Amino acid sequence: MLAKRNPFLYAVQRGLFYLxxxxxxxxxLFPFAWAVLTSFRKSGDLGLSPFDFIFHAQTTFSNYVTVFTNDSFIRGLGFSVIAAVGSVALSLLIGSFAAYALGRFRFPGKAAVLYVILGVSVFPQIAVLGGLFLVIRNLGLFNTPIGLIFSYLIFTIPFTVWVLTSFVRDIPGELEEAALVDGATPLVTLFRVLFPVMMPALVTTGLLAFINCWNEYLFALTFTSTNRTVPVVIANFSGATQFDQPWGPIMAASIVVTIPLIALVLIFQRNIVSGLTAGAVKG
Structure with missing residues (x-):
C-alpha cells in the first residue's frame, strides 16, 4: 500500500523485482545457452576468449554430423527409449494399483507400507548397487533392456506410488460411490472412473520418472557392457588422442538428448501444471 502511494518507491520495487x-x-539459462553455442564451435575454438568464442568463432555443424554418424550414439538412443518408456509404463501401472489401495482402503499396516516406500525412495543408488548387480546377473538380465528396466523400478515405483497416493486421497469419494451404485467393480472403477480424473497426475509423475530414467547413469554403467544408454555413451566419447576431449560432439549429443525432454514438457505443459497444483485447494 505504501509503495502504491509513493510512485517512486513503487517503481523502484518493480525494477528490483524484474532485475x-x-x-x-x-x-x-546460461549453462544451456553455452552448451548450445559450444555444440556449433570447432574444438580448436575452445581456447579463445569468451568474447571471441561468442562473436568471432566460426559456426559449424560438424559436431552434429559426428554425433548422428556415431552408431553407438544411435543405438544408445534406442536403448534409452526402451529402458525409460518400459520403466515408466510399469511404474505407472503398478503405482496406480498401489496408490488406489493405499489412498482408498483401510487395512492393517497401511502406515508402515507408506513409511517403507518413503524409506526406499531416499536410499542412495550406491547403497543397493552391489546386491542389485548380483540379482540381475543371476537372473541372466545383465546387458539387457529388461535388466535395466528392472533396476530403474527401484526408484521409479516408490516415487510414483507416493505421489499418486497423495493425489488419489483428494479425489471426491462420490465418484466411486456413483460407480459402485451402477454395479462397477473396484477394478472397473479404477480404470473407467479414476484414471481419467488422475490423468494430470499420471502425466506429471510419468514425465518426472521418465526424466530420471533418461538421465540415469550409475545403473546404466553398471548393468550394461555393450548395450549402453545415452548418458554412458556420451561419457565415453573420445577424441583423436587420449588427451583430447571432444567437447563439441559432447555438447551436440547433450543438446540432442535434451530436445525430447523439452518437447515432452511443452506438449504436456497444461497437464503438468494441473498435476502439480492438484489438491492444493479444497472446497
Whole structure:
C-alpha cells in the first residue's frame, strides 16, 4: 500500500523485482545457452576468449554430423527409449494399483507400507548397487533392456506410488460411490472412473520418472557392457588422442538428448501444471 502511494518507491520495487527475475533467468539459462553455442564451435575454438568464442568463432555443424554418424550414439538412443518408456509404463501401472489401495482402503499396516516406500525412495543408488548387480546377473538380465528396466523400478515405483497416493486421497469419494451404485467393480472403477480424473497426475509423475530414467547413469554403467544408454555413451566419447576431449560432439549429443525432454514438457505443459497444483485447494 505504501509503495502504491509513493510512485517512486513503487517503481523502484518493480525494477528490483524484474532485475531479480532477470538474474535468475540468466543464471538458469546460461549453462544451456553455452552448451548450445559450444555444440556449433570447432574444438580448436575452445581456447579463445569468451568474447571471441561468442562473436568471432566460426559456426559449424560438424559436431552434429559426428554425433548422428556415431552408431553407438544411435543405438544408445534406442536403448534409452526402451529402458525409460518400459520403466515408466510399469511404474505407472503398478503405482496406480498401489496408490488406489493405499489412498482408498483401510487395512492393517497401511502406515508402515507408506513409511517403507518413503524409506526406499531416499536410499542412495550406491547403497543397493552391489546386491542389485548380483540379482540381475543371476537372473541372466545383465546387458539387457529388461535388466535395466528392472533396476530403474527401484526408484521409479516408490516415487510414483507416493505421489499418486497423495493425489488419489483428494479425489471426491462420490465418484466411486456413483460407480459402485451402477454395479462397477473396484477394478472397473479404477480404470473407467479414476484414471481419467488422475490423468494430470499420471502425466506429471510419468514425465518426472521418465526424466530420471533418461538421465540415469550409475545403473546404466553398471548393468550394461555393450548395450549402453545415452548418458554412458556420451561419457565415453573420445577424441583423436587420449588427451583430447571432444567437447563439441559432447555438447551436440547433450543438446540432442535434451530436445525430447523439452518437447515432452511443452506438449504436456497444461497437464503438468494441473498435476502439480492438484489438491492444493479444497472446497
Amino acid at each position: 531479480l527475475v532477470l538474474v535468475i533467468a540468466v543464471y538458469l
